[in-house]
Amino acid sequence: MNHLDKLEAQSVYILREAYREFKSLCMLWSIGKDSTVLLWLARKAFFGHVPIPLVHIDTHFKIPEMIEYRDRMALEWNLNMIYGENREAVVAKQTFPDGNTDRITCCRHLKSEALKRTLSGEWPRYRMNHDLKRYEPDEKNEPYTGVIVGVRADEEGSRSKERYFSPRDSGNSWDVGDQPPEFWNQFKTDFAPGTHVRIHPLLDWTELNIWEYIERENIPIVSLYFDRGEGTRYRSLGCWPCTNPIESSSRTLSEIIDELGSGSLAGVAERSGRAQDKEDGGLETLRRDGYM
Amino acid sequence: MHTRSQMNIVIVGHVDHGKSTVIGRLLADTGSLPEGKLDAVRESCRRNSKPFEYAFLLDALKDEQSQGITIDTARCFFKTAYRDYIIIDAPGHIEFLKNMITGASRAEAALLVIDAHEGIRENSKRHGHMVAMLGVRQVTVLVNKMDLADYRQADFEALKEEYTAYLRQIDVEPVSFIPVSAREGDNIASPSPAMPWYEGPTVLGQLDRFRSGGELRDKPFRLPVQDIYKFTQSGDDRRIVAGTIEAGTVAAGEEVLFLPSGKRSSIASIESFNTPVKHSAEAGEASGFTLATQIYIRPGELMVRPSDPQPEVGTRFRANIFWVGRVPMSPEKEYKLKLGTARATVRLAGIVSTLDASDLRLSRTKQQLDNRDVGECILETTRPIAFDLASTSETTGRFVIVDNYEIAGGGIVLENLSGGETILERHIRERESHWETGNVLAADRERANRHRAKFIVITGPPHTGKRALARELESLLFRNACSTYYLGMAAIEHGLEADLRRHGDHAEERLRRIGELARIMTDAGQIFITAIDDADDRDIETLKLLNEPNEILVVGVGENDFVSTTPDLDIDSIDDLFLAVSRIAELLASKEIISDYQI
Incomplete structure (x- = not known):
């Protein structure tokens, strides 16, 4: 087994463990490369099927190509696709692009809050109807007690402290200082009423591993990651007002892998194109509050 | 495609002995830091008029800086020419033992850091012990802060001797000892000119010498x-x-x-x-x-594989447990055991000895395992599980114990003690010794009822008509003047079992209650009938034991799940309810439970 085989096996084990232990389970799909690899790993774990609902939080400011890609894959792979949103904030224009909040507050409204309320079932969920090929309000509104998330330890400081199975209390908050132990391959799969567990199958993967795996498995990913002639590409995807491409002429998977391997991006953080990280407190403040 | 190998290394040791500095050095000296990071940290130190330390490089979270201690297992990535490393920084502070365990559980090798100046401290010992118990076989000891000991060989050798003696007591043989100064960079990436007397590898050199995986492939x-x-x-x-x-x-x-x-x-x-x-x-x-x-x-x-050496199967075993729960582990309570993919209810049946890992003092008098105790214990599960001894197959010989939703302890199996009396057998022995009977004897009831008492269990897959069969059997027996009662599961769900409904998995307790109820009903002379979905050997064995000294009769409907159990009667399908009931009645007659003329 090479290093990708080992990473794949560990992630598959974690996904199967989650599927076995959590009756009300979902997987977050941001449409980015990491959670798309995660989705692919679910197909590995369940032999071509994805028996777990996929939840996407639509901020209404995503790069349009991302949403188009999401729905195409949902139909092609027969995904139980669900999205949630902060309708109120969008309608009231309580957002950064509308000029009414700062970036962090906007993230809080459109992502953290929308995610929290969608997971808890308090706010409406919309489910893809595969026959009609469109979304319909979902009748099921039970809270998800297990939430699979594609965060990686190497992405950013606070993520390096995560466990594979990480409990969150009823307020979604994360007590970094007092996390349960993980012995060998035994994880926290028991949880008190009102709490839920975040599951992180990709924790040990690096950015380079993700691209190597996408290449090996030939996983279709959104084309925003490639230079399409402008000398730039996205390295991390988000909402268009707060996400900037990096300068890079990588047009193919192997060019991205060479670029990462060459060290030419070594001095640039992966999320450097994500403007909210640079605001005061940044990602860590957001994550304590339930952000992924 | 890159085919570089990857290895997880954990770094442990007492608080302030310099783990974070070692990691900071490794990152800096292998060029694994983002460009400008080193300068930025130096600059920030200069502005705040504090001396630069490599440890600051790791302070990714605000909490850490404010408390001045590493609060959780953090992972850092770096590479040598040979392979990629994930270095897991396990906190040295005693409060964060859970994090140290988490880190060490994932590692193939460990670096244990001891301050040359301060010497062996509590967590130097505890971590050495834990790392060994967690199955990390390759341990290298870094004797750090040699600069504060003026790079004296004698200091290094004395500490090496003392710590080797300690490790020997717990059967750990370190791969190597390396004298280093992480602050000055001695023997981290390049050999130290200050310690020409040391001829072994540098830390980076040692990392590349650790072996990775492989052996598991050749085991059963x-x-x-x-x-x-x-x-x-x-x-x-x-x-x-x-x-x-x-x-x-x-x-x-x-x-x-x-x-x-x-x-x-x-x-x-x-x-x-x-x-x-x-x-x-x-x-x-x-x-x-x-x-x-x-x-x-x-x-x-x-x-x-049937031709391989077989694992153990049993309900009782001796194990080494380390407890990290806030509430002590006590013989009074039930816990959940997770071993491999098996889950079982488990009890602490006895404590052989406990070890204070900091001073290796043994106690044979403790009645419970306190937070951070390591204890040699006897555990008993309510159902048999398959496992290996940790000494023969590590990965299937270790387990965790869940207390109140939390993983509160971990352990390794030392010996299978099954074969002795199980918890259930002891329960029944004690119950029977206290059983109070009235003046009416079983024989009196049989004479009056004109039949013997029996517990009839009808089992098979769901939706095979078991309940209809059970009810029809009750009717037939009743029409023929038998004392009989059919117990429907729905009848107890909201009554006898109402207190169980808030517990997730209560299958075992439900079975126990049905068995206890059967014991009473058969004692009352009844032919007591119930239908249970998909009972397995263990379920039947449990009901049989609980109903003792009275008798049980098992009717299998459709496909069953038995290996060791032979049902008294097998009915393929209940197409003809009357016929199926007649077959049970005939069996009861042939076994002289009821007499022929009764049906």
Whole structure:
């Protein structure tokens, strides 16, 4: 087994463990490369099927190509696709692009809050109807007690402290200082009423591993990651007002892998194109509050 | 495609002995820091008029800086020319033992840092012990802060001797000792000119010498069954046994045995997604299999090869446990055991001894395991599980204990003690010794009723008409003047079991209550009838024991799940209810429970 085989096996084990232990389970799909690899790993774990609902939080400011890609894959792979949103904030224009909040507050409204309320079932969920090929309000509104998330330890400081199975209390908050132990391959799969567990199958993967795996498995990913002639590409995807491409002429998977391997991006953080990280407190403040 | 190998290393040691500095150095000296990071930290130190330290490089979280201690297991990535490393920084502060365990559990090798100046401290010992128990076999000791000891060889040798003696007591033989000064960079990436007397490898050199994996492949085949999948709704009829191979290899066509159930089959195919067809699978793979025959198995069984050395099966074993729960582990309570993919209710049946890992003092008087105790204990599960001794197969010989939703302890199995009296047998012995009977004897009731008492269990898959059969049997017996009662599960769900409904998995307790109820009803001279979905050998054995000294009769309907149990009567299907009831009645007559003329 090479290093990708080992990473794949560990992630598959974690996904199967989650599927076995959590009756009300979902997987977050941001449409980015990491959670798309995660989705692919679910197909590995369940032999071509994805028996777990996929939840996407639509901020209404995503790069349009991302949403188009999401729905195409949902139909092609027969995904139980669900999205949630902060309708109120969008309608009231309580957002950064509308000029009414700062970036962090906007993230809080459109992502953290929308995610929290969608997971808890308090706010409406919309489910893809595969026959009609469109979304319909979902009748099921039970809270998800297990939430699979594609965060990686190497992405950013606070993520390096995560466990594979990480409990969150009823307020979604994360007590970094007092996390349960993980012995060998035994994880926290028991949880008190009102709490839920975040599951992180990709924790040990690096950015380079993700691209190597996408290449090996030939996983279709959104084309925003490639230079399409402008000398730039996205390295991390988000909402268009707060996400900037990096300068890079990588047009193919192997060019991205060479670029990462060459060290030419070594001095640039992966999320450097994500403007909210640079605001005061940044990602860590957001994550304590339930952000992924 | 990059085919570089990757290795997880954990770094442990007493607080302030310099782990973070070692890591900071490794990152800096291997060029693994983001560009400008080193300068930025230096600059920030200068502005705040504090001396620069490599440890500051790791302070990714605000909490850390404010408390001045590493609060959780953090992972850092760096590479040498030979391979990639994930270095897991395990906190030295005693409060964060859980994090140290988490870090060490994932590591193939450990660096244990001891301050040359301060010497061996509590966590130097505790961590050495823990790392060994967690199964990390390769340990290198870094004697740090040699600059503060003026790089004296004598200081290094004295500490090496003392710590080697300690490790020997717990059967750990370190791979090497390296004198370093992480602050000054001595013997980290390059040999130290200040310590010409040291001729061994640098820390980086040692890391590249650690061996990685491999041996598990050559061990007996072990696959803890994680789940059984059938995605019929998506048009897939494969019934796939899924799990990660913990040891050995297996090939399509081979015979396999499932334990503890004892069921056998052979592997029809090895399943995977988006790969060429697989004919074999080996340790480490998260695999899937279809079987040649339809057998009913459950998650938690251990799949093995019948020709390999067999694992242990039992309910009672001796183990080393380390407890990290806030509430002590006590013999008064029930816990959940997770071993491989098996889950079982477990009790602490006895404490042989406890060890204070900081000073290696043994105690034989403790009645419970306190937070951070290591204890040699006897554990008893309510159901048999399959396991290995940690000494023969590490990955299937270790377990965790869950207390009140939290993993509160971990351990390794030392010896199988099964064969002695189980918790259930002891319970029944004690119950019977206290049983109070009235003046009416069983023989009196038999004479009056003109039949004997019996507990009749009808079992089989759901929706096979078991309940209709049970009710019809009750009617027939009643019409023929028998003292009989049918117990419907719904009747106890909201009554006798009402207190169980808030517990998730209460199958065992439900079974116990049915068994206790049967004991009373048969004592009252009744023919007591119930229908249970998919009982297995263990369920029947439990009911039989609980109903003792009275008798049980098992009727199997449709396909059953038995290996060791032979039902008293097998009914393929209940197409003709009258016929099925008659067959049970005939059996009761032939066994002289009732007399022929009664039906």
